[in-house]
Amino acid sequence: MALxxxxxxxxxxxxxxxxxxxxxxxxxxxxxxxxxxxxxxxDIKKGDGVLFYxxxxxxxxxxxxxxxxxxxxxxxxxxxxxxxxxxxxxxxxNPIWYMVDIRAEQRxxxxxxxxxxxxxxxxxxxxxxxxxxLSVQPVTESEWQKICRMGGLx
DNA sequence: GCCAACGTTGGC
DNA sequence: GCCAACGTTGGC
Numbered sequence: 001m002a003l004x005x006x007x008x009x010x011x012x013x014x015x016x017x018x019x020x021x022x023x024x025x026x027x028x029x030x031x032x033x034x035x036x037x038x039x040x041x042x043d044i045k046k047g048d049g050v051l052f053y054x055x056x057x058x059x060x061x062x063x064x065x066x067x068x069x070x071x072x073x074x075x076x077x078x079x080x081x082x083x084x085x086x087x088x089x090x091x092x093x094n095p096i097w098y099m100v101d102i103r104a105e106q107r108x109x110x111x112x113x114x115x116x117x118x119x120x121x122x123x124x125x126x127x128x129x130x131x132x133x134l135s136v137q138p139v140t141e142s143e144w145q146k147i148c149r150m151g152g153l154x
Numbered sequence: 155g156c157c158a159a160c161g162t163t164g165g166c
Numbered sequence: 167g168c169c170a171a172c173g174t175t176g177g178c
Contacts, residue, residue, distance in 0.1 A: 011176090033161075056176055114177085133160065133175055 005144040006044055007051040007128055008066070008102070009135045017052050017063035021104040025069050028136075029077040029099045030085045036136040041072040041098040044136070049144055050102050053128065060114035062147055063107065070101035108151030122146050 008028065010016065020026050031040060050066040074095030078087040090096035117123045123146060127137040139147075 009176090035161090060177075131160090132177070135175090 001045065003048050004043070004045070005049045005051070005139040005141060006039070006068075007053055007062070007126075007137050007139045009053045009055040009128075009137075011056045012054045013057070016054065017104070017107065020052065020066060020102070021064075021107065023104075025101055025103045027077075027099055027101055029075050031075070031099065031135060032085060032087065032097060033135060035134055037096070037098055039136050039138070040100055043138075044068055044100050045071045049105075051139060051144065051147060052104075059111070061111040062117075062151065063111050064151070065105040065108075065148065065153075066102040067105050068100055069103045072098040072100055075099040106153055108148075108153065110150070110152040112147050112150045116150060117147070120146065120150065 012018075015026070028040070031037060046068050048068040050068060051062045052064055052066050053062045054060060074092070075090075075097035076092070076095075077083045077085060077099075078090035078095070078097045079092060080086065087096060114128075117126065118129060123129070123143055126139070126143055127134060131137070
């Protein structure tokens with residue numbers, strides 16, 4: 001099974017690439033959107049590449065890469081009332097929401113801004129630019145390579 | 155802070 | 167099952 005590529009959005013005020021780099025590995029919990037859930041549950045596999053994008057900030061950009069450490073498993077943060085994003089309809093017996101674990105990999109020497117992505121003709125069909133609200137989204141291999149090159153990785 | 159896009163909810 | 171109302175996201 002070939003590796004695939006994804007883009008995860010995060011508000012840096014809530015959880016930044018620095019936070020991920022400090023933590024090493026993070027549980028990508030709290031996604032409460034069915035399209036994104038389906039990707040987390042069915043398609044995002046250990047070893048896949050992740051572009052880490054900062055949203056809702058003055059510096060909209062892909063900051064670096066991460067690697068999927070654990071394929072989809074039930075998002076248990078939906079269960080307890082102590083959770084930051086509870087969903088009483090989701091239970092251990094019938095989980096609704098899923099998450100993966102990711103690990104920080106390489107920070108881009110030059111973060112790739114949204115402006116730069118919009119200006120790059122090869123990136124014109126990126127989901128990020130077409131359907132911006134999806135918080136977990138697929139990226140093609142050529143988009144991955146282009147963005148890594150723009151970011152300054154060899 | 156505004157507003158467009160779009161996902162979800164709920165009445166019928 | 168349709169669709170209007172509503173809420174949220176996120177770029178600007």
